[in-house]
Amino acid sequence: MKVLRYSTQIHKWVGLVVGLQVLFWVGGGLVMTAIPIETVRSEHRLKASTPAALPLEQILSLAEVSRLSGVTPVRAELKMTQRGAAWIMTPVEGASVTLDAETGRPFAGMRADEASALAAAAYRGEAALRSAVLLDQAPKETGRDGPIWRVDFDDAERTAFYLSPQTGEVVTRRSAVWRFYDFFWRLHILDFKDGDNFNHPLLIGLTVLTLSMVVTGFILLWIRLARDLKTAGAVRAARRKAAL
Template sequence: MMKVLRYSTQIHKWIGLVVGVQVLFWVAGGLVMTAIPIETVRSEHRLKQASPSALPVEQVLPLSAVVQSAGIAPSRAELKNTQRGPAWVLTPRDGEPVTLNATTGQPFAAMDANEVTALAKAAYRGNASPQMPVLLDPAPKETGRDGPIWRVDFNDTERTSFYLSPQTGEVVTRRSAVWRFYDFFWRLHILDFKNGDNFNHPLLVGLTVLTLSIVVTGFILLWIRLSRDLKMARAVRAARRKAP
């Protein structure tokens, strides 16, 4: 039993040194994820609820005419109302979706900084002022999108950023200092520093196995020590009973 105790102690100690920092990251990440409401992380409190508006069907070109004009054979087509008017979103079998002005069948005209600022301000809930818009190409990784995108920063306490579609002017995603803080701990939590979405990679699996070994060896050590202490306590009681 002493040999088992010695080996278990060594395994527990050295593996603990290897994974102890990561366990700290897991606990800290879990605390961050449970302490900050996900609605705050997504900046939902900074986005105004859009009032539903009627789609001007009489001004909309039929899908067949738009498809013929665009030369696209879509596998999916969606007609929706946007801040810049009705739009057809055509998704081809291969490639990215194409957004067209539903009243002309052509791509929307490019937006300038003044229009972007007005659209972002109209979608924002709060008293903060928008900063000068910036057209980014390619889109930053934090947006999870491809292609160009407009970014508008607001000088609120969370340093909120709105990312707007250059075609429709819609706020397609929102980011803030809170989101970036949360994302940092999320990446530490899953050990995916590149994309932040893979929690099945070998490094994480390996560290999880090592952490499990610490728990197992810890229970072994606990059982051995409790058994030894129990034997010692019994011996002491027996000695006392024998004493004159």
């Protein structure tokens, strides 16, 4: 039968093309379901903290901070950080500006010993702190731009805390578990550059091919079942005829 022959050929060659990616999809799915997302995010390594009260009597008004800094914000947030109260102002154009709410000026530069102390205070666990380094440009894995402090801990997951150089806050956490997970996630969506695009042509094309393999598989199954049922019916009819 031509349909059977064509379906078999399509199924075989498409299976060769997409089989490896199907393996990646299944393997990635297993990794993403087996490892709790809280572990991937190193949430178990971050201590719960209670924010300190804002020293309202010492805080400059937004108007005063705007005048001192020369920044006219379209949005402003007053918050308590590990290094004191801060105004975070977003101008019409450009990046947000973080200023000391008590002086209206940028926070003083953070030293390695201060970054280490803040990271250690936020860390949950018994592992020793290995290093604290100020990076001129945040690594791609942080999803951030600009300078950032990286503090590494000597635990089994090789946890790294990334701290804001202005406020000392732990802005993100990464570990060997996160990188292992991220590797399989990129395989899963076939985006090796940014790891966040699952609408690109390569993934769509392979998904279409995989769907065609499933459809031709059902066609093959239907044809073979129909043929087997027909053969079985003929055998039963022959037996009945022979028994008469």
